[in-house]
Amino acid sequence: MLQYQFRWDTIGSNLDFLLSGLNMTLFISAVTLVLAMLGGLVIAVLDMSRFRVLRLIGISVGEIIRNTPILVQLLWVYYVLPIVFNIGIDAVTALIIGLAVYQSAFISEVYRSGIQAVPVGHREAAQVLGLTTLQTFRRIVFPQAIRMTLPPLAANFVQLIKYSSLGSVISVTEITRRGMELSASVFRPLEIFTFIAVVYFFICWPLAMGIRMWERRLANR
Amino acid sequence: MGVTPIIAADAVTKRFGTNQVLTRVSLPVSEREVVCVVGPSGSGKTTLLRCIAMLERPSEGQILMQGQVIAAAEGSAAITRAAHAVRPQIGMVFQHFNLWPHMTVLGNLIEAPVRVKGMSRSAAVDIAHALLEKVGLTDKRDAYPARLSGGQQQRVAIARALAMSPKVMLFDEATSALDPELRREVLVVMRQLADEGMTMIIVTHEMGFARHVSSRVVFMDHGETVEESAPAEFFGSPKTERARQFLKQFED
Ligand SMILES: Nc1ncnc2c1ncn2[C@@H]1O[C@H](COP(=O)(O)OP(=O)(O)OP(=O)(O)O)[C@@H](O)[C@H]1O
Ligand SMILES: [Mg+2]
Numbered sequence: 001m002l003q004y005q006f007r008w009d010t011i012g013s014n015l016d017f018l019l020s021g022l023n024m025t026l027f028i029s030a031v032t033l034v035l036a037m038l039g040g041l042v043i044a045v046l047d048m049s050r051f052r053v054l055r056l057i058g059i060s061v062g063e064i065i066r067n068t069p070i071l072v073q074l075l076w077v078y079y080v081l082p083i084v085f086n087i088g089i090d091a092v093t094a095l096i097i098g099l100a101v102y103q104s105a106f107i108s109e110v111y112r113s114g115i116q117a118v119p120v121g122h123r124e125a126a127q128v129l130g131l132t133t134l135q136t137f138r139r140i141v142f143p144q145a146i147r148m149t150l151p152p153l154a155a156n157f158v159q160l161i162k163y164s165s166l167g168s169v170i171s172v173t174e175i176t177r178r179g180m181e182l183s184a185s186v187f188r189p190l191e192i193f194t195f196i197a198v199v200y201f202f203i204c205w206p207l208a209m210g211i212r213m214w215e216r217r218l219a220n221r
Numbered sequence: 222m223g224v225t226p227i228i229a230a231d232a233v234t235k236r237f238g239t240n241q242v243l244t245r246v247s248l249p250v251s252e253r254e255v256v257c258v259v260g261p262s263g264s265g266k267t268t269l270l271r272c273i274a275m276l277e278r279p280s281e282g283q284i285l286m287q288g289q290v291i292a293a294a295e296g297s298a299a300i301t302r303a304a305h306a307v308r309p310q311i312g313m314v315f316q317h318f319n320l321w322p323h324m325t326v327l328g329n330l331i332e333a334p335v336r337v338k339g340m341s342r343s344a345a346v347d348i349a350h351a352l353l354e355k356v357g358l359t360d361k362r363d364a365y366p367a368r369l370s371g372g373q374q375q376r377v378a379i380a381r382a383l384a385m386s387p388k389v390m391l392f393d394e395a396t397s398a399l400d401p402e403l404r405r406e407v408l409v410v411m412r413q414l415a416d417e418g419m420t421m422i423i424v425t426h427e428m429g430f431a432r433h434v435s436s437r438v439v440f441m442d443h444g445e446t447v448e449e450s451a452p453a454e455f456f457g458s459p460k461t462e463r464a465r466q467f468l469k470q471f472e473d
Contacts (some may be wrong), residue, residue, distance in 0.1 A: 119318035129333035
């Protein structure tokens with residue numbers, strides 16, 4: 001270690017290659033967030049449904065997803081789904097599906113707690129004044145819930161950026177995979193993986209700090 | 222009573238699970254009457270008001286508005302229709318105001334007239350202005366509820382209910398959440414409403430208000446109406462031992 005010769009120029013000369021992986025990372029995280037927000041909505045609606053069967057489905061799906069490792073879910077989507085449904089799924093699609101399903105289960109909880117944080121009295125006041133259930137949700141509950149939901153959603157985005165590195169296992173060419181590939185050809189794991197860690201950090205950290213400030217501002221209102 | 226009561230609870234029983242909270246409570250209220258409902262904590266006052274406001278459905282008995290059933294243990298299409306039609310005519314003021322915090326005072330006031338009655342925005346704003354003047358808060362029109370004192374919030378809540386031009390106003394301990402020095406401003410507005418002839422059912426611990434403003438006092442205990450009389454009579458010579466016990470705690 002003492003004699004180690006750092007060769008940071010490895011990074012410089014392969015920057016384009018590595019950053020193309022970063023593009024992929026951000027693309028996957030963004031697409032997945034949008035899908036997970038929709039998926040979370042579906043699970044949340046099931047969870048809060050008036051019908052027992054739907055509630056049971058929503059809750060079961062949520063529990064299964066939250067209580068199995070995400071890596072196993074990804075491998076399952078990539079290797080098992082194609083066999084079960086006799087279809088071909090490319091690695092990027094598999095990663096997006098796997099991450100979106102996983103994150104949906106958490107985002108549904110975010111929605112649910114946002115809605116439940118709106119005091120019942122606000123809804124009852126609307127009801128007494130004659131607003132319909134739909135109007136009450138649209139005008140009274142939703143605008144209040146969304147404020148409480150946005151910071152946790154942003155936090156989910158940070159998590160997705162980190163989780164997308166798991167795509168490297170199924171050879172999605174996001175930034176971690178690019179690092180593995182480069183490392184295999186130039187044998188400079190120390191510089192490469194340090195650089196990659198730093199890149200993740202400087203994307204995730206400012207986001208996380210921003211979210212924390214945002215939450216504090218909301219709490220002080 | 223010869224005339225049909227404007228609103229009435231008719232033999233209403235309410236159970237939550239096995240817990241019976243109201244037992245055959247009947248409360249007919251005539252137009253322009255101000256009925257104060259008093260009684261110890263847990264006696265079912267809020268539950269009765271919530272049944273009348275159609276926030277709870279009676280387990281037995283029914284709620285009538287001008288002789289028409291608007292809530293009953295067994296629902297029916299006719300009842301649902303009647304309930305829908307009279308809903309805007311019953312205003313309710315809650316202990317904790319329940320203003321919508323993401324809307325300004327004006328937003329709170331015009332929401333229901335615009336959405337429920339289909340009133341034009343400008344007509345609703347005109348009504349809102351008149352009501353804010355009435356409750357003395359014209360300068361707060363663009364403020365958010367969180368910026369107002371409790372007394373101001375409650376006055377806005379009263380104005381919000383009045384914006385639907387209700388025929389009956391229900392008050393559930395409208396001053397209980399307020400500091401003593403803020404109660405008066407709310408009671409003044411309530412008294413003014415009473416003087417104008419609004420029909421009101423008021424659940425309250427303000428015995429002075431009940432004594433001087435109400436046309437009738439109803440004393441509830443353990444989910445039953447125990448005593449019902451004119452205020453002078455109720456406060457001067459209560460008929461039952463339970464009412465005497467209850468009134469003792471307000472002597473000083
Ligand atoms: N939604 C509910 N579910 C179960 N029990 C309830 C519910 N609402 C009220 N109760 C019970 O009904 C009883 C009467 O409550 P209610 O709130 O009507 O009393 P109250 O006379 O308004 O009391 P207070 O003066 O404390 O406001 C209480 O024992 C209460 O626990
Ligand atoms: Mg009460």
